[in-house]
Amino acid sequence: MPIEIPLDKWPGSVREVKIGATAPEGGTRGRTVVVGGQKSMPFMHFEAPAPHRPVIAIEVKNRRPEDWSPLLANVWGDAMDDPGKWAKAAETVGADLIQITLSLGTKPDEAVQTVKAVLASTGLPLIVFGPGQAEADNELLVPVAEATKGERLLLGICEDKNYRTIVATAMANGHLVNARTPMDVNLAKQLNILISDMGLPLDRIVMDPSTGALGYGIEYGYSVMERLRMAALQGDSMTQLPMLVTPGFEAWKAKEAKVGSGVPASWGDWEQRAINWETLTAVALLESGADIIVLRHPESVKRVRSAIEELASEPVTA
């Protein structure tokens, strides 16, 4: 029996955002990453093939993180003591971008040196996050942005209470901002409006709707991302931005991934569980529309990469 597959006819599409700049473009990157451009819900190729695949970033820190799981310390080894080496190692295991997260207590000149070192050690585009406290973020990101003018870094964390300073410096120095809001469609849209009202073009904003890990509120993030993507496709320009999420950070914060002892036997093998936790969190978020996935463990990177390959493969003819 002939079947007519119902097609969603979306009037809108996600904006393309390019991270990083090569030498001719005014930066020093070996290559750039473009995300966005979708005209359909995630991986619905039979409606409209997506021009760009989701990408994977690996998170590194400028100082060895003492609170990270021993599993991560084991796998990255000494590279964790040197952000440049760590970034290089991350590139080797398949990262598309590097996210460098500046630790709390970092001094402005130290931050600038770190970012420069990472820029020197890898040709990948960079995401630079401050420690996540408004004042510290402003204090570190402004000198970093000024010292790396033209690199099209993605700067975070830009939130509704401290967006002005970061947006201003991104505008002045040719960077992008990562607009983070706490798992709410309206708040995400509101922040995009506030940022673009300052004059930063929309193709220099990535939304970070934030998420919870598996078991810790992932369903909120999952649905918020689906709704944001639908709003974008319906033509709401203030939601037509690619989305970044940090399943690595979220999953490795959870007890399920972080610790190996004092947990129920029904949780099974620690390392496999931890990688499953990060990978499944990431896959669920891919299905709901993530464009940039920030991970921590190389094995997760491998598995998520393989999932992206399968999802982004050519359409089957039904």
Place this chain on the structure above:
Amino acid sequence: MALSGIQIYKLLPQTNCKECGFPTCLAFAMKLAAKQVELSACPYVIEASKAQLAESAAPPIRLITLKSNGYEVKAGNEVVLYRHEKTFYNRPGLFVRISDQLPVEEISALAADVEGYTTNYVGIDLTMDGIAVQAVSGDPAKFADAVKLVRKSSHRPMILMSDNPSVIAAGLKELSGDAAMIYSATSANWEVMAELAGTHKAALAVSSGSLEELADLTEKIKAKGVEDLVLDPVGENLGSSLILSTQIRRLALKKNFRSLGYPVVSFPKNPEAAAQAIAKYSGFVVIDHFTAELAYPLLVLRQNIYTDPQKPIQVQPGIYEINSPKPDSPVLVTTNFSITYFSVANEVEGSGLPAWLVVCDAEGMSVLTAWAAGKFDAERIAKSIKGFNVAEKVSRKRVVIPGHVAVLSGELEAELPDWEIRVGPREALDMTTHQVTFDVASQPISVPSGALLSEAARLAGVEIIQPCGGQGRCGRCTVQVVEGTVRRRSTLRLSSEDIDEGYALACQTVVESDLNVLIPPQERIERRLTTDLTVAEVTVPIGYDYRFYQSIRRVNLTITPPSMDDQTDDLSRLLTALRQQAQFTNVIVSMELLRRIGSILREADWEVTAILDIHETLGGGGIQEWLIDLLPGHSYDYDPLWGISVDIGTTTVTLWLVDLLTGSVKAQVSEYNGQISRGEDVISRIVYASKNGGREELRNLVLETINQLLELACKRVVGYQVRSTDVVKATIAGNSTMMHLLLGIPAGSIRLSPFVTSVNYMPLLHGRDVGIKVNPEAVVDCLPGVASYVGADITAGVYSSGMDDTDKLTLFMDVGTNGEIVLGSSEWLVTCACSAGPAFEGAGVVDGMRATKGAIEEVWINGDSYEPTYRVIGGGRPRGICGSGLISVLAEMFMTGIVDKAGNINNHLEHPRVRQGEHGWEYVIAWGTDTEHKRDIVITHVDIDNLLRAKGAIFAGYTVLAASVGVPMDMIDQMLIGGSFGKYINVEKAVQIGLLPDLPWDRFQFLGNTSARGAYYALLDRNARERIQDIARRMTYIELSADNTFYEAFISALFLPHTDLSLFPSVAAAMQKELENS
């Protein structure tokens, strides 16, 4: 296709008989639309409607149930593609595949592992659902043995996998009584497989790589009478599986394509594929390798994806152990909202503090929300502590409650007398303690950082009275902090000088360091008693004719005196005269009047004036004439006949004295409700009333106010000496709480779920019963309300607006501390209430004030210089700013870019009027040199937040109400606005800040105090009671907090003018213009 509530309503009898258990047919229709009730609950629905409704209710995806002894797994019945659209209902069954080729010991062991696997997630035990046995051998006997073995170790439902019907048949024989799944039918074997499925009542999976062939097969099998089918679209990889299962779900839901209206079974090759199958539409998921480290995350993911997004996610209430607590570890208390639980549990865990965490059932709300809704009170906490037998686990009975609900500690002590009650921090991450020294206390007290000063005082044995229940409204708990750091969450009723001197509201001030605190002698807080001398425009209703509309009759009687020849009694004489001279045949005389008849008749020498109130008896049978008064002598036709209409507001009581003969209002007076000193909002009044003697006290306070107003109104009348007892009729409107408190009826149930009143329809009462000093016999008509938060003030408002009697689709709102909203027309009426807070009344704002003399009522700001000009009520120098001024200044600040769309003051703007003040960033509206009190008048970012919340709540209230009945805003023909702020509001500015919708301005109409007006109209119309009762009966109350729609609408309205600018095209245009100008 699913029908909307209004569409279903049109198919129902529309009689509002209540037999279905809902107050109106519309309420029932909305429950039907939400699939929360069965149509069979309506005994009167006609057959034609039934058929139509049944069609719309048939599930587009068939429900398939696999069963075994004691277990079942359901799939299907799903109605959405994305979980946020409603919810996913039936969690997919998780099965593990076992090959019949495995050694028998392995088969048994694996089956036992799957059977026995259980893991706990937020208090819920999660298990696998069943086992799929695959006939890799192709040998019926071997397969049957494997099935038998599995069945020995596991009682769970099974899937039998083979494309050979005789192998399947052998397996099925081992599973008699089960509803298993056969996997699978193909184009080659479907006939025999269908037969087997039919005979064994098994579900039949159908496999094909093409959707066309799959649909053909299901049709053929269905024709054989087998309808319990499952689809296997044979996806090659993640990408194709996702597309196929999406297409199947879309066809079923969007096209109602029955041939593919079945759940899907999938066989993921790796954990990622299994996760996708769970999120993306599989009804049954069969994994190849069973390990705990995979089962656990998959079960959790399934739990997460299938939670109802409309409901807050809950943790199982109970007692949780953190960091291996010992008997002397503290007991912490929190609510069962999952996010709250996670944050508390994580922080405590991280701190290393061993503790018992008691999770109370607060219906999944966070601490503050639950407390506000009455779901997290002392009673519930005590119930949890007792219910979970906490006392048995601890040696030291010490319980720590969240800092946000410090106010509960007193009540909790009463509920748990043998426990020590401690107040914890507001945020879980703050655990340090400080010393607080009170001048009147003997020794310092140690409290956690973040504790309230009022709580510290209580622990120190220092009494601080809190009439408003600790909500920061009354200002009576003011203390002076002479040393140390505090954070003032609210500074309502404190001047900036006060703050400089260290004054703070104990109930709103958080301890942040060691402190020295003075308790000032408790002065009586001055409360202005205002009298509203400005009389609102009131006109007598057109066509008012005393003879037709008034229930009161006044007749002059000349009675034959008794004599020795005629010894008829006095009463009979009076009744005879009433019958003969006025045709009143059914007169009722009260005991009180009976006692006085004799003397009145004799003193008046048998010439009297009788005043009667005429009412139909119940059931509309006959007419009764109640004798209200008997006065000596005859009256003149034009002598006034007095009645009063009263509106009891939570804040203000208004009384109009009316000449019933002409209908004209002769005096209007108003005054603050005397109950204010016992709490400023209805919730704190209810709480107060529930305390010992509180109910009687509140009743007396409001009676005092009404009686004083009555005296005052009588004095106001020019040309007549009016006594209060000359008033022969009264009507009263007011919200449900005010009505209960006036009559001394317990109001506690109004505040607590399921939020019901004691009485919505009051019987007719008399002055003497109510305690109002009108004529004791005067009928007092307390107008009927609809629900706890939709009272007679609203029914009276609707009545006075006439919206119940017009074809025009009307939105009526009464904006006060509580915003009440009614939408509808003569056809139907829906209503809701939302809590807006007092900002529009000028309260809760640093320089806010009521709209009286000296208030800034309108502001204009120059877009280039940022300099304001303003208008002050009564001219002269300003003292503060009222609601309309606040709306105006916010709109101007927004349009000129002084605040961004989120209401943040632009701190990059270098201008003397934009500065960092006591409360953070602020804008100076008037310099001290220009004000009456010589202080600057400012609007702070906290004020702006309060205003945004107030306007957001009201906007969300009426848009959600309209959406709940499927009415787009622009379909609304007229918008009527009541409340005291309504007189002054500027439509343009109110639209600019997103308080009012962007409709043509001629659709807005301001009505002033609609409740008072409704009571007045009711006083003049003998049919009013019936009409208002009819309005009350027809109004369907929508509970806004029933799901998270309101919350979403509220968040999106916390923006200027709104997150979705396309809702405000005129504002967008004005902003564009402003941009071009600058």
